[in-house]
Amino acid sequence: MQLFDVYPIQDITIQKALGSTVWDDKGQEYLDLYGGHAVISIGHTHPHWVNRIETQLHQIAFYSNSIRIPIQQELATKLGKVSGKEDYQLFLCNSGAEANENALKLASFHTGRKKVIAFSKAFHGRTSLAVAVTDNKNYVAPVNETDNVIFLPFNDEQALEDCFKKQGDEIAAVIIEGIQGVGGIRIAEDNFLRQIRSCCTKYGAVYIADSVQCGYGRSGHFFSHDFAGVNADIYSMAKGMGNGFPVAGILIAPHIQPKHFQLGTTFGGNHLACAAALGVLEVIENENLLANAAKIGTYLQKELQSIQAIEHVRGRGLMIGFDVPAVLSELKKKLLWEEHIFTGEAKPNVIRLLPSLALTQADATRFINAVKKLSSVSNS
Numbered sequence: 001m002q003l004f005d006v007y008p009i010q011d012i013t014i015q016k017a018l019g020s021t022v023w024d025d026k027g028q029e030y031l032d033l034y035g036g037h038a039v040i041s042i043g044h045t046h047p048h049w050v051n052r053i054e055t056q057l058h059q060i061a062f063y064s065n066s067i068r069i070p071i072q073q074e075l076a077t078k079l080g081k082v083s084g085k086e087d088y089q090l091f092l093c094n095s096g097a098e099a100n101e102n103a104l105k106l107a108s109f110h111t112g113r114k115k116v117i118a119f120s121k122a123f124h125g126r127t128s129l130a131v132a133v134t135d136n137k138n139y140v141a142p143v144n145e146t147d148n149v150i151f152l153p154f155n156d157e158q159a160l161e162d163c164f165k166k167q168g169d170e171i172a173a174v175i176i177e178g179i180q181g182v183g184g185i186r187i188a189e190d191n192f193l194r195q196i197r198s199c200c201t202k203y204g205a206v207y208i209a210d211s212v213q214c215g216y217g218r219s220g221h222f223f224s225h226d227f228a229g230v231n232a233d234i235y236s237m238a239k240g241m242g243n244g245f246p247v248a249g250i251l252i253a254p255h256i257q258p259k260h261f262q263l264g265t266t267f268g269g270n271h272l273a274c275a276a277a278l279g280v281l282e283v284i285e286n287e288n289l290l291a292n293a294a295k296i297g298t299y300l301q302k303e304l305q306s307i308q309a310i311e312h313v314r315g316r317g318l319m320i321g322f323d324v325p326a327v328l329s330e331l332k333k334k335l336l337w338e339e340h341i342f343t344g345e346a347k348p349n350v351i352r353l354l355p356s357l358a359l360t361q362a363d364a365t366r367f368i369n370a371v372k373k374l375s376s377v378s379n380s
């Protein structure tokens with residue numbers, strides 16, 4: 001049997017990883033500023049996280065949600081404390097798309113309405129509702145097409161206000177990334193998020209903060225939406241939550257009431273996933289990783305801004321993007337093959353940095369020196 005070939009891949013086999021370093025099968029070492037697509041939050045194979053999972057594995061790995069699973073409440077309590085959303089409720093699932101799918105479904109159940117507002121260049125996942133609110137025709141199969149989604153221009157306050165004035169009583173939810181990832185590191189403006197909050201409150205719609213990529217401390221705040229100083233009704237989380245162990249969830253504001261059987265999943269919230277997620281939060285707390293993300297992110301942005309050859313350096317914390325001009329179109333490839341540094345990208349010409357929140361200043365400097373070196377020589 002062959003693998004279903006949907007992923008264009010780099011010809012590299014990673015065999016070992018620790019912190020922000022990975023090694024291939026030939027022993028070559030690389031600096032990882034991509035974090036397996038923003039997943040590695042506390043650093044690869046962090047010993048505390050490994051120990052948490054290992055200890056749990058010897059006790060019980062899985063049982064269904066039909067019995068008491070106290071480690072779920074332990075996780076909810078810790079997550080409330082670290083995120084500052086102590087009065088929210090937690091529903092656990094397995095992936096970012098599933099988190100958004102449940103957030104949208106819950107908003108529709110809660111309001112009894114069907115329409116959802118999403119924004120240009122948004123990416124919310126591949127399952128049916130999540131992909132319907134994703135602004136990329138290539139991912140939307142004919143069966144996913146729906147009239148229930150209204151796409152508005154990102155950060156356009158007038159368009160949002162006009163839409164709510166026209167059909168506010170039909171809107172179940174507004175879904176927005178705090179910083180668009182796949183869309184090319186585009187920050188949702190604080191005023192825009194405040195306006196979403198006030199429209200949702202006024203018209204009885206649910207504000208969903210997709211924090212799958214920009215959340216979990218990546219921006220320097222636990223949720224990047226928090227920069228706006230207003231609360232969302234639902235936060236979706238995934239990538240950094242398990243540091244590579246598949247675990248995801250939604251935080252739900254207290255005014256949204258649960259009903260038995262309205263949401264559900266077999267694997268969501270299993271013992272092993274909760275142990276991994278707790279391990280992550282304990283390290284985030286003990287090692288002050290939010291402060292580190294803010295500090296190293298500021299340093300990286302300042303240094304990048306001083307490099308003339310690259311353009312539009314932007315982002316928050318350790319979610320940073322910059323535009324690569326045509327003359328340096330080989331930069332990402334050269335970073336990987338000549339300097340042995342993994343970075344992310346967003347089409348057509350954005351380099352995206354999504355490293356571990358524990359990235360050191362020395363590793364950040366190694367990257368800056370590599371960009372300086374490669375951008376001072378031509379493509380050839």
Ligand SMILES: Cc1ncc(COP(=O)(O)O)c(C=O)c1O
Nearest residue numbers: 095096097123124125181212213
């Ligand atoms: C903002 C955002 N939402 C949702 C998703 C979907 O997450 P998953 O791939 O875990 O389903 C992603 C994945 O890249 C994402 O970046």
